[in-house]
Amino acid sequence: MTQLASRQANLGTETAFETLAKAKELERQGKSIIHLEIGEPDFDTPEHIRDAAKKALDDGFTHYGASAGQLETREAIAKHQTERQGYDVSPDNVIVTPGGKPVMFFTIMALIEEGDEVIYPNPGFPIYESMIEYMGGTAVPMQLNEETGYNADIDKLRSLITPRTKLMIVNSPNNPCGSVIPEADLEEIAKMAVENDITVMADEIYKDMYYGDDVEHVSITKFPGMRERTVILDGFSKSYAMTGWRLGYGVFPDFLVEPVTRLMTNSVSCTSVHTQMAGIAALEGSQESVKDMMKEFTIRRDLVVEGLNSLPGISCPTPKGAFYAFPNITGTGMTSQEFAEKALYEGGVALLSGTAFGVYGDGYVRVSFANSRENLTEAIERLRKIL
CATH class of the missing domain: 3.40.640.10 (Type I PLP-dependent aspartate aminotransferase-like (Major domain))
Structure with missing residues (x-):
């Protein structure tokens, strides 16, 4: 069998997509999963942008x-x-x-x-x-x-x-x-x-x-x-x-x-x-959608930070940008990977081990708050139960 180039062994991955695949498989098995793993806004692309793409197709930009x-x-x-x-x-x-x-x-x-x-x-x-x-x-x-x-x-x-x-x-x-x-x-x-x-x-x-x-x-x-x-x-x-x-x-x-x-x-x-x-x-076009999205993310950020800080063994600084929280979970006695797996398989909450972002991420997890307030509140309660 033809061997792969040796440099392929140096190629890493993006764990968010691996975790998403695991979470989707659990959903196929009938388990309820709250997705806090993937780094994308949960809003729809604004209508005027979608309309511009449709017009471009009709105008022959193909x-x-x-x-x-x-x-x-x-x-x-x-x-x-x-x-x-x-x-x-x-x-x-x-x-x-x-x-x-x-x-x-x-x-x-x-x-x-x-x-x-x-x-x-x-x-x-x-x-x-x-x-x-x-x-x-x-x-x-x-x-x-x-x-x-x-x-x-x-x-x-x-x-x-x-x-x-x-x-x-x-x-x-x-x-x-x-x-x-x-x-x-x-x-x-x-x-x-x-x-x-x-x-x-x-x-x-x-x-x-x-x-x-x-x-x-x-x-x-x-x-x-x-x-x-x-x-x-x-x-x-x-x-x-x-x-x-x-x-x-x-x-x-x-x-x-x-x-x-x-x-x-x-x-x-x-x-x-x-x-x-x-x-x-x-x-x-109008930038109001960006402003509106950030107003909602601000509310979610505060909800998530307060919720995470109320959990035993967890401390969470307040993020200044993006839409991620990066709480310290060392007080739980678990490694980052153990915490992420327990959250997914026992709690039905998909989040990422800090080690997905490098060796210095151990002791932390990444929580994307690009999800509804209702789901974020439920995710905190699910984590509370497993802790």
Whole structure:
């Protein structure tokens, strides 16, 4: 039998989808499951966005498009990013991708060779580590500490940098912790990147998801020397409840535009064109749906945090962004994996072990509060029973 390439052993997975499959199987067996495992808004894509996609199909947007994305889509994204970031973003630096993950894939594929080091958040989105190792790079975890609001210790982060450090990944607001990197820390990270000639990938997919009307998103690209070395990863999945549409984009520095466009051509040819037309409608249309969603998430966040903190052996800080809680469960005497399995098989609550997000996630679980208030309340009571 033909053997797989050895690098396949380095390829990880996203546990949310594995847990979802287990939960669905239990539902097929007749068990009631409350889904708090999957990271997607439970709202419908706004009607005006759906209508734009239908019109695009009727208007003949059913053929191949440019590998980097339709010009009108890149122009709309560039205008949106210019308004949000406070500096001019050119459509020439925008590449539209089928979801946000290709921006991670292509950035790491274009930059990382055997032995190159990449600093990444841990706990963090599991695909970072998976792709670094798949490309033969060395994944260097930047530990996010509960004591510092699930952020890195800046002095310890500085000590991780070596002459082999080629890329650093930052994610704020953070998945799975719901934390936000303080502006002063972002500035220090920017200085490190410039001083050591490190490229940065800033995962900003949750940039619309902050709690508090007075909180503004701060991108690492606002600091001197960062625009020419930073990849901004963004997309439509979270802000506009468009996870299934597979529509993301990257804002790439000049030196990465051509190689990443070539990777698009070699891999997926282009992103679905009628979907891109829906993306334009999302950016140029009313933003009330985003605001309404965050008002509801605020209520749910408070409900979940209060509920989790009322459970024996559990303490839960209040998330500042995204739609995840990351409670400390060490007081239960269980490991993260034991807790997640007990919650699913005995309590009928699907959530994720903190170790799904890296070694430093042990002692925690991730709870997505993208579910109804009624279901969230029921989930807390089910966890109370098993504890």
